[in-house]
Each structure stands twice: as structure tokens, then as C-alpha cells.
Amino acid sequence: MTLLDKLRQRQALVGVIGLGYVGLPLVLRFLEEGFAVLGFDTDPAKVEKLNRGESYIKHIAAHRLKEWVAAPAPRFAATTDLSRLQEPDALLICVPTPLTPHREPDLRYVEATTRAIAQVLRPGQLVSLESTTYPGTTEEVLLPLLSARGSVGRDFFLVFSPEREDPGNPTFGVKNIPKVVGGVTPACLEHGVALYKSIVDRVVPVSSPKAAEMSKLLENIYRAVNIALVNELKILCLRLGIDIFEVIEAAKTKPFGFQAFYPGPGLGGHCIPIDPFYLTWKAREYDCPTRFIELAGEVNTSMPYFVLERIVEVLNQAGRALKGARVLVLGIAYKKDIDDNRESPGVKILDLLLQRGAWVDYHDPHIPHCRGMRHYPHLDLASVPLTPETLRSYDCVVLVTDHSAYDYPWIARHARLIVDTRNAFRGIPGEHIHRA
DSSP states (O other): OOHHHHHHTTOOEEEEEOOSTTHHHHHHHHHHTTOEEEEEOSOHHHHHHHHTTOOOSTTSOTHHHHHHHOSSSOOEEEESOGGGGGSOSEEEEOOOOOBOTTSOBOOHHHHHHHHHHHHHOOTTEEEEEOSOOOTTHIIIIIHHHHGGGSOBTTTEEEEEOOOOOOTTOSSOOTTTSOEEEEESSHHHHHHHHHHHHTTSSOEEEESOHHHHHHHHHHHHHHHHHHHHHHHHHHHHHHHHTOOHHHHHHHHTTSSSSOOOOOOOSOOOSSSTTTHHHHHHHHHHHTTOOOHHHHHHHHHHHHHHHHHHHHHHHHHHHTTOOSTTOEEEEEOOSSSTTOSOOTTOHHHHHHHHHHHTTOEEEEEOTTOSEEEOOSSOTTOEEEOOOOOHHHHHTOSEEEEOSOOTTOOHHHHHHHOSOEEESSSTTTTOOOTTEEEO
């Protein structure tokens, strides 16, 4: 049976490398469509938990996993043994692509994974890179490493298909988000389309991996630039005494030519704060400045510092210095109702407050502990309980992530001072509530 036959008949063994917020939803989707799946991760604790049918991601319920690992006929297993990469017919790479401290692409995880695959790659395997990266990565980084094992498009197949996961989104998931696929050769594209056509409603083939890589960057740069625009307008509107949120609501009544974006305390997550810098780095190789993108990055990166300035200003108005003040940060997830604080502006703001000498705690109903973070290894905090006594004990409460679990009128009744970065307290009266 050929690989195409296996894919179309759901007889292929699928391997997913990186069992995080991108990889685990893919695992479940392939299982739901009848595939057997072998998951790979370098974290033994994560692997052990998954093999017990337990989920470590809050919005992915454990019952969705448990049925697939149960005897007598389990269809999912996880492992840390990379020598088993030769077993799956299709390998999906879903590893992190962060930035270095100098905001340059950090492809160490992609490269290490590809080298591990290259050591055991067998004829007839399909490799798909899903990690967001700069145009050219698939053909310039992965292809040379894998080509030592054979000819691409004949002995093995290589595609790029960018992840579009939106953690916690109740409307869109793997199945109904169209999947862009670009293959190194026509045969590669054919196999990539066959793989993803089995699990998503719509596959969007493009002419090359570069086009697919660029499409993902465009999606996230579009958001980053528009968010930077409204963040800059928010600062201006505060000085003009205008409600930026009222302005946005009025503007979005136009039935064409406008899409609403909302300001906040900065960007977070694994994509939007990072992806634009992958393209600006690559553009420098071609002597092509990307000033617009870089300016948006500067504006969004500056927003936690703007929030810090507003906290200082609000405390000063109350006759209190920031140094020695007790500050409670509400929400350190990068967006509402999820348990992910990667690149979160909430963590950045928390760290900036500590650096300025404030006594800082946080509360987040989805993140009980804040520690072990790549950029903030010194942080080791636990979420404090949210009670009337707790709220009254702080000089200032800073709302960073507008979780649905928060009772905003109740918080407003008990907090002395509030700095609201999300317009979450709109319509609640009180001179102690200040926007940022």
C-alpha cells in the first residue's frame, strides 16, 4: 500500500512532535478521524501524564484523551524516544520557534528535531513543519538535513503547513480552520494535501513552502500592525480625554472598509509578539527594510511600560509612591479564559513592578503558579486568593487579563484603586477606576 493510499484510507500512523497547544489538538483531531497517533515530546512528565489519558491543557478536557489510550485497543501513545521517529508514516513538527534575546529567529528546536528525523528517516515518510518561521526555512534548513537520506518528492515528502490554533476559541478549531499547505515538489504537495484533507474541512494548496510560510506571517503581522495602531491611538485618546473604546464601537458600525481591533497592555502568546520579527530578520538578508512592521513591534513592545507609567501616575494622585506599594495584578494569561502565559504582558508588567520596588502579587483563576519561564527564571509566585480582604489590602489592583470568571462590580466595590488595561470595568461607576 502506498503512502497516499494509507493517508486516504486513514491507515497511516501519524507522528506529532511537540505535544503542546498546537500538537495536542492535532493529535485529537487525527484520532477522531480514525488514525493511530504516536506523540513525541522531550518532557517525561508530560508524556507520562498523556499516557494515563490526562490533559495538562485546561481547555482540552481529559475525557477527550482517555478513550484513545485505554486498552484493549489503544490508538494513542506518547514517548520521549526519538529513535521511534521512523515508525510513523507522517511526521508533524510542532515545536517552539522563539526569538533570541536579540530578537532573531531561534530555530534550535526545529533543527534538533529535523536532525533526529534525518537519523532514522525511511523511504515513504512525509514530514510537515507546522512551526511558524521565516520564508525559506523548510527548503533552506530542513531539506538539506533530510536530503542525506534520499531524494525529496520520491524517497520522502516535505511540506510546510502553518498552525492556526487559537487556544480556547469555542467557535474555531482544527477541523473548521482552513489548512494552508505548500510542498517542496508537486508530489510533496499531493501527499500533504491528502494528509490534512483527512482532518480539516478545507485544504488550501499554495505554490511553495515559502508562500505558505509567508501566509502565516502575513496573518499575524496584520494583527500586530492593527493592534499597534489602536494602542497608539489609545495613548492619544487618554490625553485628549476621549474614550478610545467608544470611538472603536462607533467606527465599526461602518458596514465596509473597517475591522475592529482593540488596545491592551501589550501582546502575548506564541505568535503575534514573535512572528513579525522573523520576517524583519529575513528581510535584512535582501536589503529590504520593513519599517512599518518594526514600528508596530516597537509600539506593542512599549505597552507594558506605558501601563507601568499609568500605575505610577494613579498611585501618585493618591499620594502613594510605587516603591513599597502593594500591587495586585489580575490575570497573567496572555488572553482571557486560557491557562497560557507565554510572552504575556501580564508577566512583563509584574516583573517591571518588582524591578521598581513594588510589593507585587497576582491572581489568575487559570494559572495557579508563575515560575520556570524562559525570560523570567527568577519569578516564583503563586496566585493569591481573591477575597474582599485581599483586595482591600492592596494599594492598587491592575487588571491585565479580562477573564470571564472575574466579577468586575464586586472587585470594584472592594479595591482601593484600579488600573484597567482592558476596559473590563466599563459602565461601573467609581473615581477609583482608571484606564491604561
